[in-house]
Amino acid sequence: MMRLFVALAPPPELRATLAGMALGLPGARWVAADNLHLTLCFIGEVSPAEAEDLDGALSALRAPAVEVRLGGIGTFGQGRRVHALWVGAARTPALVHLQKAVERAVTRAGFTPERRKFTPHVTLARLRGADRGRLEGFIGGHNDRPFPAFTAEAVTLYRSHLTHDGAHYEPLADYPLEG
Numbered sequence: 001m002m003r004l005f006v007a008l009a010p011p012p013e014l015r016a017t018l019a020g021m022a023l024g025l026p027g028a029r030w031v032a033a034d035n036l037h038l039t040l041c042f043i044g045e046v047s048p049a050e051a052e053d054l055d056g057a058l059s060a061l062r063a064p065a066v067e068v069r070l071g072g073i074g075t076f077g078q079g080r081r082v083h084a085l086w087v088g089a090a091r092t093p094a095l096v097h098l099q100k101a102v103e104r105a106v107t108r109a110g111f112t113p114e115r116r117k118f119t120p121h122v123t124l125a126r127l128r129g130a131d132r133g134r135l136e137g138f139i140g141g142h143n144d145r146p147f148p149a150f151t152a153e154a155v156t157l158y159r160s161h162l163t164h165d166g167a168h169y170e171p172l173a174d175y176p177l178e179g
């Protein structure tokens with residue numbers, strides 16, 4: 001079985017910038033630059049045959065390329081249970097449209113995607129027992145920081161490998177968007 005999800009990959013320079021923010025919050029488990037992504041649709045465990053069906057459905061996806069603007073720092077989890085630190089992405093109509101188109105393609109291929117509300121974000125770090133003061137300092141220092149916008153010209157099917165030192169994500173295929 002393979003654990004799959006569909007995401008956008010920011011360009012390498014932007015990923016390097018985001019990964020470089022790790023210096024501002026030591027102790028958290030930062031996502032490596034190569035692994036940074038914006039999840040559009042989490043699929044979960046599938047067989048190799050199902051992965052082929054998914055590949056077919058994503059190959060048939062027709063949606064325009066989208067401009068993605070990152071900005072604003074957020075967290076998942078409450079209080080002492082904060083477990084993820086992320087940079088948000090503007091919830092533009094084009095991005096929402098693309099997310100829905102991907103979800104429809106995945107559904108047509110016979111899968112039931114997770115129905116968490118779409119909160120466009122790029123997870124930067126996983127936290128456990130984070131020092132509140134430091135975390136708030138980090139958020140305050142980066143919340144208004146501008147990042148260069150980018151145009152996502154493809155969606156990527158990723159395989160998630162869960163290992164003892166965290167998840168690592170392997171891009172399996174790119175599906176071009178219409179420019």
Ligand code: 3AM
Nearest residue numbers: 005037038039042114116121122123160
């Ligand atoms: O995009 P990020 O890295 O924040 O949290 C998981 C990760 O999110 C999320 O999918 C991304 C790639 O693994 N994820 C994991 N299990 C999930 C689930 N059951 C899930 N999203 C929705 N439902």
